Every structure is written in structure tokens, then in C-alpha cells.
Amino acid sequence: MQYLLFLIKGSLEDFRRNKGRTILTSLGILIGVSSVVLLMSFGLGLKKYIENQFESLGTNLVRIVPGRILSGGGFRSGPGAFGGIRFDEKDVASLKRIKEAEYIIPVFTKTITASSGKNSNIADLYASSADIFLGINLKTKYGAAFTKDDVEKRSKVAVVGPKIAAKLYDQEVKALDKIIKVQDQSFRIIGVLEAKGGGFGGPDLDSFVYLPYKTAFSLNPDKKFMVIIAKARTKVDLEVFRNDIKKQLLKRYKEDDFSVIQQAELLSAISSIFSIINTVLVAIAAISLLVGGIGIMNIMYVTVTERIKEIGIRRAIGATRKDILFQFLAEAVFLSLIGGLLGLTVSFLIVLLVQRVFPAYINLQTVAIALGVSSLIGIIFGVFPAKKAADLSPIEAIRYE
Amino acid sequence: MIKLSNVFKEYKLDGEIFAAVKNINLSINKGEFIAILGPSGSGKSTLMHLIGLLDNPTRGTICVEGKDVSKLSDSQLSLLRNEFVGFVFQQFNLINKLTVLENILLPTIYSKQKFSASPEERAFSLMERFGIKEKATSYPNKLSGGQQQRVAITRALINNPKVILADEPTGNLDTKTGDKILTLLTELNREDKITVILVTHEADVAVRAKRKIQIRDGEIVKS
Structure with a gap:
């Protein structure tokens, strides 16, 4: 213990004597460590973000979209993006006959101008059945969601995301019972949803205006849907569920006319690609650590040469080879650790700044x-x-x- | 206590073998005060390094307290240098970036010996004895030659060695200061019963020793 203390004290003493040299040498390690730590923290942030997206999409869900595609584009499967077909109420009815299906939810989306009379904003219309709220885990913060009755009766009601509510009515809670104008048609807001997150490249569910799909036929004169969301009953194999959906739709459409995609699968694929890219980046950043290490080696050779006489004196009064080895090894490790600690500090500060726009974090x-x-x-x-x-x-x- | 038998130290210089010391047979007993006397280049420093376990002979054996040192490991040899021998050099060989006290304590860091008094207590009592107590926090290069040599002697004594090896201890000092240092060494031999081996080229320095060994061209010519 006393020996260790002696090693630490000796090293610190030498650093104090050669301040400039110590700082320059640790700078190499500082840069290396901070680039590795920053990249790792960004990777962690990305992973966290993707996991959040996972949750917001709900489980046991598949999406049926028109056209032959290999990867989906979130909720915004707008017209023209895929093949020519559009689903209609007949498809919804036929899919509902699949026994594994818990919900079959038709979705019509459209970019609209929403207005409170005072404010107006570009928003996304999301017309669907009452099951959508349970299907993708949307909860109301104020008021209530629309019901099956509202859909059947074509009630002029709307449920809005918290962001659009705050934008149009200043406060989320003030949106309740107000009239929202969508393309000059008026709807009464009966519910404001809880914040769901997202919006970083994916769908921003918090800015959507949700309408009963039958009510929205006034905005959707063709009565067609861009997407059908199908939720399987619990403990149903999603692969089997997908095949059943395909079989059902093949009665009416050709193989290339539609795709059944499993969003969760897609996200995990994206997630693994990102983590590979991140690993590669971290490995590249680690090269700078190597360069820093060479800097340490260089300066340690200089230090040894400068202190040959001292080494001789220490040996004469009883230092063993090992004692000398540890003395210089300890100095090299401290030099590197100082760089590492400073690098960590720098990355903490940068991550703190970045967190305003991206959920990067250091674990x-x-x-x-x-x-x-x-x-x-x-x-x-x-x-x-x-x-x-x-x-x-x-x-x-x-x-x- | 220390016994050298047929000891040679040879170097290869330009393909020719050159013996710094040859055929040394020497026995040093406990409590002796020996002077190794010889002109510069006679091999007396090499002989001192051999006795002090800083160097290995190319031939012959050196026994310290009955142990053949050529059979000892680096850490065993280092421990002997640490606890058995104390060095005093002509150049003092203090570490200038350490304070006087730190220099004196340096051998205790590498020591495994247990003393009743702490290293600091021993250091202060020795410093008091040699009149350098108030210099404890000074740095060696701020001291006079005589003071530096006394620091070196204190360092040599801190682990209670059996032998003090002094290589031209007065070589860098004026006559008066040198005399004081020699008196100090004599005292250590007489009162503390420490074996003192004094290496010098000056006959009047060697006068203090009870036994004189003259060395010339690497060989003992008179003992």
C-alpha cells in the first residue's frame, strides 16, 4: 500500500515537473477516448430511440400495404407510393373472418390543413376504426376516444395528438370540446392523446388528427384505405397469421398487389444494421487511441533516457528490476489514465449538449x-x-x- | 563476511580481452576498516562494484556471509544491496528532484526489514547526529558538498547495513570537509561496529584505515 502510494506520488511529481509534456501526451489519449465514448453514447442513444419506436408500434401487429415492397415506410403509405390497388371495406370484412385476427383496422391517411379558427397548421389525418386506439396503444389524456358507434353513425368527432392540440389551442387541455376544421369541415374534439414520442424520421403520432373512418369518407370519396393494420390474438404465431392474411387477399388480388409486413421485424433489422455501423465507427475511432498510445511510448522512452542516472542510483540502493519496471509502468498508466479521465469529461459535456436534440447517453x-x-x-x-x-x-x- | 576467490573482471575491447581486475583473493571480516588504495585506472572502482554487488565477476566467486552471490536472483541481490551494503560515492549520487529527507528514505521503500522505529524517526535521528536535520526539506543541489556527502552517508545508514562502501568519498571535497567525512566514517566503524571499505587514490586518506590493500593494474600488490 505504501509502495503504491509512493509510485503514485512519484509519478504525479514528475508530471508536475513536466506539465507541458504531460498535457500534450495525454491529449492523444483524450482525443481517442472521447471519440470512442461519444460514438458509443450515440450508438446507445440510437438503440434507445429504436426501442421506443418498437413500443409505440405495438406488438402482434402486421401491416397490409398495397404493392410489392421489401421494406415499409411507416404509416405514411400515401397514394402512388406502392402499387395501384387500394383496399376497401370488402377487404376489411373478409380479413375479419380470419380466426386468429383480434382487430382488423383500416387506415386512411392524408396530409391536411387543420384549423382552430384562430391558428392553423399542416397535420396528418388518420382515419380509422375505434380499434386503432387499443391496437397501437394510444391512450387519451383528456376526454375519450371515439367509439364503434361514432364510426357507424359517422359522428363529426375527432381525437387529436397532444402536439397538434397545443399548437392549435395553446394548451392541450383547451382543445377539448373545441371545433377543429379539417379542409373546411368541422369536427368536435372529444379526446386529446397522451404523448407517444417518435417523430425522428418515423411517424409523429403526436401530431395526428384521428377521425372515425366512416366520418372521414367525406374527405375520402373513393372509400379506399392505404393500410390495413391487423392485430393477431395473443400467442398466435405471426408467421401463420401473415400466411392466412395472404391467402385471404389472394382470393381477390394478385401476389404482387400487396405486401404483409411485420414492422417489429423491420425495426430489429434496422437496429442491427445501425449497431454494426456503430461498431465499425467505434473501431475506427479506436485507431486514434493507438496513435495516442504510441505518443505515450515515445515520451516514456525519452523519460527513461533522461533518468538513467536516477535508475542507477535506485538500483544501487536496492531497487529490483521489478521495482524499476513498475515505476515506469505506473507512470505510463497514469499518463494514459489522465488522458482517459479528461476524455470522459469532455464526452460527458458534449453528450449533455447533444441530449437536447438526440437521446445520446453514457452508461x-x-x-x-x-x-x-x-x-x-x-x-x-x-x-x-x-x-x-x-x-x-x-x-x-x-x-x- | 565477504570473501573473493580468484575473481576476474574482463572486458572485450576491440577484440582484445582486457582484465579490469584479475585474480583477486580477498577476505573482509566483520568490523574491519579497510582501504583499497591505488592510482586511477588501477581497477579499484571495479573491485568496489564487485564487492558492492553492483557488478558480476566474469570468473571466480564472491561469497557474502557464506552465500555465493552468482547463484542469487536479481531480487535477492537487490535486497542484499538494500540491507547489507550502504554506498557512499564520490559524486554523492543523490536524486536532485527529491528532498533530503526523501533521498534518505529512498532505501526504506525497497526494504522488507522491520524496525522498531519508523523510517522517518530513524532518518531524523541520523540527520540530527550528522547535523543536517534542518536541511530535511531542502533539495540536494542547494547544499554544500560536505552536506551532500553527509546526506549520502545518512542514506547509506538508514537500513542499518553491515558494510559501508565508500568510493573516493572525499574526492569532491576540500581537505577540511573531507577530513570531517573521514572522521565520521571512522566513528561509524569504531562506535557502530560497521565494516567500512574505503576506496581511494590518496595515501593520506587511507591512513585512517587499519588495513590497506594496494592495487595496481587490476592486481593486489600489497595487503
Whole structure:
């Protein structure tokens, strides 16, 4: 313990004596560690974001979209994006006959201008059945969602996302019972939804205006749907469910006319691609750590040469080879650790700034990796200079001027 | 206590073998005050390094307290240097970036010995004895040569060695200061019963020793 204290004290003393050199040498490690930590924290943020998206999409869901596609584009399967066909109420009815189906939810979307009379804003219309709220986990914060009755009676009611509510009526709660104008048609707002997040490239569910789909036929004269969301009963194999849906639709359409996509699957694929890209980036950033390590090795060789006489004196009064080895190794590790700690501090500050726009974060594992790697760099690049010092002949070292 | 038998130290210089010391047979007993006397280049420093376990002979054996040192590992040899021998050099060989006290304590860091008094207590009592107590926090390069040599002697004594090896301890000092240092070494031998081996080229320095060994061209010519 006292020996360790002595090593630490000795190293710090030498750093104090060579301040400029110490700072420049640790700068290499600082840059390396902060780039690795930052990239890791961005990777973590991205993963968290994708996981949130997962949740917001709901489980046990498949989406039926027109055309032959390999990857989906979220909810915005606007006209012309896929094949020529549009689903209609007949398809909804036929899909409802599948016994594994819990909900079959038709969706019509359209970009609209929504107005409160005072404010107006571009928003997305999302016309669907009453099951949509349960199907994709939308909860009302104020008021209530529209019901099957509202759909059948074509009630002129609307449910709005919290963002559009706040934009049009200043406060979410004030939107309740107000009239919202969509393309000059008036609807009464009966519910405001809880915030759901998203909107970073994906669908921003919080800015949607939800209408009963039959009510919305006034805005959708063809009575067609862009997407049908199908939710399987619990414990149903989604693959089987997909095949049943395909069979049912093939009675009416050709194979290439539609696709049944599993959004969750897609997201996990995207997520794994991102994590591979992130790993590659971290590996590239790690090269700068290597460069920093070479800097440490270089300066340690200089230090050893400068202190040959001191090494000789220490050997003469009883330091073993190991003592000398540890002395210089400790110095290299401290040098590297100082860089690592400073690098962590810098990355913490940057992540704090970035968090305003992106959910990047640093976890304990990242901190441990950063400190572990910088100690390791110190050991790897310090061992050769330290060995050189330890292997000096005591007699030649003490005579060195 | 220390026994050298047929000891040679040879170097290869330009393909020719050159012996710094040859055929040394020497026995040093406990409590002796020995001077190794010889002109510069006679091999007396090499002999001191061999006795001090800083160097290995190319031939012959050196035994310290009955142990053949060529059979010892680096850490065993280092421990002997640490606890058995104390060095005093002509150049003082203090570490200038450490304070006087830190220099004196340096051997205790590498020591495994247990003393009743703490290293600091031992250091202060020795510093008091040699009159350098008030210099404890000074740096060696701020001290006079005589003071530096006394710091070096204190450092040599901190681990209670059996032998003090002094290589031209007065070489960098004026006569008066040198005399004081020699008196100090004599005292250590007489009162503390420490074996003192004094290496010098000056006959009047060697006068203090009870036994003189003259060395010339690497060989003992008179003992």
C-alpha cells in the first residue's frame, strides 16, 4: 500500500515537473477516448430511440400495404407510393373472418390543413376504426376516444395528438370540446392523446388528427384505405397469421398487389444494421487511441533516457528490476489514465449538449470501458520503455552523465 | 563476511580481452576498516562494484556471509544491496528532484526489514547526529558538498547495513570537509561496529584505515 502510494506520488511529481509534456501526451489519449465514448453514447442513444419506436408500434401487429415492397415506410403509405390497388371495406370484412385476427383496422391517411379558427397548421389525418386506439396503444389524456358507434353513425368527432392540440389551442387541455376544421369541415374534439414520442424520421403520432373512418369518407370519396393494420390474438404465431392474411387477399388480388409486413421485424433489422455501423465507427475511432498510445511510448522512452542516472542510483540502493519496471509502468498508466479521465469529461459535456436534440447517453459500461482501455494502452505502450529501464545495468546507469 | 576467490573482471575491447581486475583473493571480516588504495585506472572502482554487488565477476566467486552471490536472483541481490551494503560515492549520487529527507528514505521503500522505529524517526535521528536535520526539506543541489556527502552517508545508514562502501568519498571535497567525512566514517566503524571499505587514490586518506590493500593494474600488490 505504501509502495503504491509512493509510485503514485512519484509519478504525479514528475508530471508536475513536466506539465507541458504531460498535457500534450495525454491529449492523444483524450482525443481517442472521447471519440470512442461519444460514438458509443450515440450508438446507445440510437438503440434507445429504436426501442421506443418498437413500443409505440405495438406488438402482434402486421401491416397490409398495397404493392410489392421489401421494406415499409411507416404509416405514411400515401397514394402512388406502392402499387395501384387500394383496399376497401370488402377487404376489411373478409380479413375479419380470419380466426386468429383480434382487430382488423383500416387506415386512411392524408396530409391536411387543420384549423382552430384562430391558428392553423399542416397535420396528418388518420382515419380509422375505434380499434386503432387499443391496437397501437394510444391512450387519451383528456376526454375519450371515439367509439364503434361514432364510426357507424359517422359522428363529426375527432381525437387529436397532444402536439397538434397545443399548437392549435395553446394548451392541450383547451382543445377539448373545441371545433377543429379539417379542409373546411368541422369536427368536435372529444379526446386529446397522451404523448407517444417518435417523430425522428418515423411517424409523429403526436401530431395526428384521428377521425372515425366512416366520418372521414367525406374527405375520402373513393372509400379506399392505404393500410390495413391487423392485430393477431395473443400467442398466435405471426408467421401463420401473415400466411392466412395472404391467402385471404389472394382470393381477390394478385401476389404482387400487396405486401404483409411485420414492422417489429423491420425495426430489429434496422437496429442491427445501425449497431454494426456503430461498431465499425467505434473501431475506427479506436485507431486514434493507438496513435495516442504510441505518443505515450515515445515520451516514456525519452523519460527513461533522461533518468538513467536516477535508475542507477535506485538500483544501487536496492531497487529490483521489478521495482524499476513498475515505476515506469505506473507512470505510463497514469499518463494514459489522465488522458482517459479528461476524455470522459469532455464526452460527458458534449453528450449533455447533444441530449437536447438526440437521446445520446453514457452508461456505466462505457465509463468502465474507457478507463479500462486507457489503462490497458498505458500498460501495452509503457511496458517496452519500462523494460528498457529495468534492464539497464546498474553500474552503467550510475556512471551515466 | 565477504570473501573473493580468484575473481576476474574482463572486458572485450576491440577484440582484445582486457582484465579490469584479475585474480583477486580477498577476505573482509566483520568490523574491519579497510582501504583499497591505488592510482586511477588501477581497477579499484571495479573491485568496489564487485564487492558492492553492483557488478558480476566474469570468473571466480564472491561469497557474502557464506552465500555465493552468482547463484542469487536479481531480487535477492537487490535486497542484499538494500540491507547489507550502504554506498557512499564520490559524486554523492543523490536524486536532485527529491528532498533530503526523501533521498534518505529512498532505501526504506525497497526494504522488507522491520524496525522498531519508523523510517522517518530513524532518518531524523541520523540527520540530527550528522547535523543536517534542518536541511530535511531542502533539495540536494542547494547544499554544500560536505552536506551532500553527509546526506549520502545518512542514506547509506538508514537500513542499518553491515558494510559501508565508500568510493573516493572525499574526492569532491576540500581537505577540511573531507577530513570531517573521514572522521565520521571512522566513528561509524569504531562506535557502530560497521565494516567500512574505503576506496581511494590518496595515501593520506587511507591512513585512517587499519588495513590497506594496494592495487595496481587490476592486481593486489600489497595487503
